[in-house]
Amino acid sequence: MTRNARLKHRMKYKTLKGFQDILPPDILIWQNIETISRDVFRTYGYQEIRLPILESTDIFVRSIGETSDIVEKEMYTFQDKGGRSVTLRPEGTASFVRAYVEHHLYNHPAPQKYYYMGPMFRYERPQAYRYRQFYQIGAEAMGVEDPKLDAEIISMLTKILSGIGLKELNFELTSIGCKNCRPDYRDALKNFLRDKLNSFCSDCQRRYDLNPLRILDCKVPDCISSRQGAPQVIDYLCADCKKHFDGLRHYLDILKVPHSITPNLVRGLDYYTKTAFEVTSESLGSQKAVAAGGRYDGLVDEFGGPPTPGIGFAIGMERIIPLIKDSMKPSEGPDLFICCMGQYAYEEALALAEQLRARRLWVEINYDDSSLKSQMRKGNRIGAKHVIVIGEDEVRNEVAVIKDMITGTETQSRLEAQELVKIIKAGS
Ligand code: ATP
Ligand code: MG
Numbered sequence: 001m002t003r004n005a006r007l008k009h010r011m012k013y014k015t016l017k018g019f020q021d022i023l024p025p026d027i028l029i030w031q032n033i034e035t036i037s038r039d040v041f042r043t044y045g046y047q048e049i050r051l052p053i054l055e056s057t058d059i060f061v062r063s064i065g066e067t068s069d070i071v072e073k074e075m076y077t078f079q080d081k082g083g084r085s086v087t088l089r090p091e092g093t094a095s096f097v098r099a100y101v102e103h104h105l106y107n108h109p110a111p112q113k114y115y116y117m118g119p120m121f122r123y124e125r126p127q128a129y130r131y132r133q134f135y136q137i138g139a140e141a142m143g144v145e146d147p148k149l150d151a152e153i154i155s156m157l158t159k160i161l162s163g164i165g166l167k168e169l170n171f172e173l174t175s176i177g178c179k180n181c182r183p184d185y186r187d188a189l190k191n192f193l194r195d196k197l198n199s200f201c202s203d204c205q206r207r208y209d210l211n212p213l214r215i216l217d218c219k220v221p222d223c224i225s226s227r228q229g230a231p232q233v234i235d236y237l238c239a240d241c242k243k244h245f246d247g248l249r250h251y252l253d254i255l256k257v258p259h260s261i262t263p264n265l266v267r268g269l270d271y272y273t274k275t276a277f278e279v280t281s282e283s284l285g286s287q288k289a290v291a292a293g294g295r296y297d298g299l300v301d302e303f304g305g306p307p308t309p310g311i312g313f314a315i316g317m318e319r320i321i322p323l324i325k326d327s328m329k330p331s332e333g334p335d336l337f338i339c340c341m342g343q344y345a346y347e348e349a350l351a352l353a354e355q356l357r358a359r360r361l362w363v364e365i366n367y368d369d370s371s372l373k374s375q376m377r378k379g380n381r382i383g384a385k386h387v388i389v390i391g392e393d394e395v396r397n398e399v400a401v402i403k404d405m406i407t408g409t410e411t412q413s414r415l416e417a418q419e420l421v422k423i424i425k426a427g428s
Contacts, residue, residue: 018124018132025331029321030135032328034117036163037137037315041115044156046139049114051095053121057085063094063299065270067211069219072203074122088121091269092138093296093312100142101305110143129287129319138293140312142300147244150275150295150311151251157291157313158257161279165324169290172262173252173277174234175245179298181238186212188231199226217266232263244274271296275311281323290323291315333383335361335424336402339375341391348395348415355417361424380405386424390415 015021022030038048057077064070076088089095096114099105105112117137124130137160141153154171161169177185189212197205200215200223207214216227237245252259259277267276276294284290293313300308336356338349346365353363364382366375372389379387387403394400398415404427413419 016132018126018130020131020133026321026325028331029325029328030317033164033317033320033324034137037115037117037160040156040160040163041139044113044152046113046115046141046156049096049099049116050118051089051092051099051116053089053119054086055089055095055098057087059094059098059303060087060090062302063097063269063271064091065211065214067207067214068270069214069217069268070122074124076121076123090122091120092116092118092136092314093140093269093271093299096138096140096312097296097299097303097305097310100140100308100310101300101303106143106300106306106308111149112142113139114141115139127287129284129316129322131318135317136314137317138312138314140310142310143308145244145297145309147247147275148251150244150248151255151257153293153311153313154252154259154277155255155257157279157293157315160315161291161320164320165327166281166290166320168281168283170280170282171257171259171277172265172280173248173259173275174262174265175237175241175248175274176233176265176267176272176276176294177237177241178273181236181241182213182233185231185233185236188236189213189215192230193227196226199223211270213266214270216264217268230264234261234263241274248275267292267294271299271302273297277313281319283323284319287319289316290319331383332362333385334364335384336363336386336388336420337379337382337384338363338365339372339379339387339389340366341372341389344392344395345390349390352390352415352417352420356420359417359421361421386427388413388420 060075061071070090075090077085080086096116115138119133119135121133123132126132139153141149190208193208193212193215197208201218201220204215204218204223215223216230265276265278272294274295274297277292278289279291280288281290282288291313295309295311297309299310338353340346340349349365353365356363364384366378376387385405387405388400390400394415399412400415401410402413402420402423403410411423413423
């Protein structure tokens with residue numbers, strides 16, 4: 001082999017920066033979280049919706065907002081072979097509302113309630129808890145403007161998070177007003193920023209005219225300090241928004257959902273109205289938001305449907321997993337490992353394993369001619385709860401000894417599925 005050929009042979013492929021493989025046993029934690037979430041969603045009447053990962057770019061630009069960080073800097077946008085501009089979804093709500101309008105789901109009784117789970121893509125600077133492909137579990141409820149629904153969906157979110165085993169979370173809440181109160185607030189904010197504009201980054205200077213509210217979301221340290229003392233939207237709410245917010249807090253108290261008001265909570269997406277919230281955990285450091293959401297009463301209208309209020313949230317999987325990893329039980333091993341000595345034994349083991357699997361047991365067999373000692377060691381290493389040794393004598397007599405690896409107890413059994421199942425189930 002030439003040197004080049006050897007090098008090529010050894011070439012290592014890696015995931016792209018900001019992407020990751022999710023392997024066992026971690027995947028068990030993911031599945032567990034998904035199962036717990038599905039269970040809670042069912043009791044609140046939320047049904048699963050599966051949406052495409054790729055959509056027309058316009059969908060995200062129109063909804064998330066042209067001057068948002070997501071649209072300006074973070075989207076995976078490219079031309080497909082037909083020359084259309086398409087984008088890997090950076091979040092779920094825009095695609096959901098597209099589907100809601102496309103399939104006239106507003107014709108069904110309100111509220112229409114859906115949940116989704118899946119990957120999102122944002123071209124961000126990868127760092128701890130911040131990936132370029134990350135997974136969200138999200139929910140959307142459509143067609144009810146009343147804050148009872150806001151309180152209910154927020155309560156559902158807390159049920160999911162506590163069901164997963166998350167503790168010590170902060171629930172931050174605010175109202176960011178509606179299209180009626182926003183103009184006044186925007187004027188007040190612009191007045192405040194006007195003579196400080198030089199100390200803001202060039203992005204913010206551009207946003208000043210286009211969308212000054214986005215300046216509140218800028219992560220540049222100078223911009224953060226320069227906007228200290230800026231007026232807060234919660235002080236500019238119209239009567240309707242104020243009533244809605246007071247109602248929400250009242251219902252959250254009734255549902256015993258602890259929350260704090262964070263007036264300067266800003267969301268990175270333009271479509272939010274009224275209710276906005278974020279769930280944070282101090283143990284995550286600077287990427288501390290584990291879930292976030294809010295109302296988007298204008299979005300269906302924007303997408304060409306009849307004006308329909310909506311509210312939703314999304315949980316970030318990669319941010320909750322590190323918080324619970326230690327408390328989730330480690331992966332389980334097989335119920336039975338079959339050690340085999342000799343050709344007859346293998347034939348018997350193959351057939352027996354099939355019968356036991358049909359009875360819902362997890363069964364592994366040995367595949368090579370290794371010594372009994374090394375087969376036993378393997379059974380141990382893969383965490384088998386029971387081990388059985390089949391050799392020529394066992395096949396002939398149709399009897400073998402099954403060992404409980406936890407207690408060390410050895411039991412004789414006929415080589416017959418029903419009797420083995422009984423012994424294995426009694427042991428585990
Ligand atoms: P952040 O302020 O952390 O950037 P965001 O406001 O951009 O979050 P949302 O669009 O509200 O996030 O998404 C909801 C949740 O999805 C976040 O609270 C977070 O848990 C998760 N999330 C968002 N971006 C990422 C990412 N790049 N990597 C991992 N999780 C993410
Ligand atoms: Mg972000």
